[in-house]
Amino acid sequence: MKDQQTLKEIFSGYVREEAKIFKNKDILTEKHIPEKIPHRQEQINQIGKILAPSINGEKVSNVFIYGSTGTGKSVCVRHVANELENITKNVKILYLNCKMKRVSDTEYRLVAELTRMLGKEIPSTGLPTEEVYKAFYNIINQNKTNIILVLDEIDALVKKIGDDILYTLTRINQELEAKLSIVGISNDISFTDNLDPRVKSSLSEEEIVFQPYDAKQLQDILTERANLAFSEPIDNPVIQKCAALAAQEHGDARRALDLLRIAGELVERDGHKKITTDHVDKAEDKLDLDRIVEVVKYQPKQSQAVLASIIRLVESDNKNIQTGDIFSVYERICASRGLKILTQRRVSDLVAELDMLGVINARVISKGRYGRTREIRLLLNKQVLEKVKRLLKENYLLTDKLFLDVKGG
DNA sequence: CTTCCACAGGAAGGTCTGGCGG
């Protein structure tokens, strides 16, 4: 009873505190699609002009949009899409982020998801892919509406499952006399280079580029959103700091918003009221810390073992760490922990994955006579490294005592 | 110039799990 009382007090105190700082925290997340998008009017108009003919039932051009992360590609497209759907029922917009695990990262899942969006349930597994395509075609034939398919992070899709699927999708129009257009969004500019020329030309009937924001523009964005998200105005230096830090990260607006949001959360937790630039500094640390630790936490055991090997090598002052070194340490860790030892080929892939996740940096280098390999560096600062190590120790993949004498490099 | 290291990374296939429709 006493416990409950205390808990209630904690909660109610928290609720009050939250009410004081955030008016609506969602404004600062990706979920939110703002009414006003500063410094993107031109792009929005371009997208609008391209998609407008769909209102009269005409098929619109495929569009390819690129720009680095946090330049507003998705928001702008979604904004236009919302407006479009508000004024006409002739257009159905299917928005899909291709990076979504277990939703759109394979051919089957992607087509299944699209079919579901059009109103037909498809089991998550069990059917032949061909069957799912049939269902998709059928429902398109029935509906006869104009479909605009927005494929966000389309580069991730092609990287994983190839461009065949895009070819199939672009050909639907010929086969079914349907009106399906594709809006592809990518943050990899060189993405189209490796595309099948047919796909490439049909996908980029129109192209729109999003340049990174500069610090000033980021400030405008932050100010705009901060007014909606927080109950009290945010000090200018705080906004400036968020903008400056994000401007260093290729003008990533998402990062700027994250910084502001986390800073707000930190203040909230401390029970204070005013965000200061110190909070922004802390937010920056926390942002990286949380992301990496979270990533590592949900890596499979084998991948963690590989990471443990890399950390071991780094800790024993090895300068140039290469795949072979990692593998030999990895073998020992597995042996001592009773873990199955995978092949070097597989470990090489796990290393590549860790690289993609931003935990390490793996660069292919040639050492001439002494072979071609990957040179690996850890990308963790001291704070993050400590947390990751603790995590790996909990999983018995790292121990405190050194049990290795690694050959010098 | 050629040689050759220590891998990279593609291709194909195996094994297992979870789920389908009949």
Added chain:
DNA sequence: CCGCCAGACCTTCCTGTGGAAG
């Protein structure tokens, strides 16, 4: 129940290669 399917995860086998050493 069966036979089949997709997908995760892994192995086996393989060809390709940048550049220092000879």
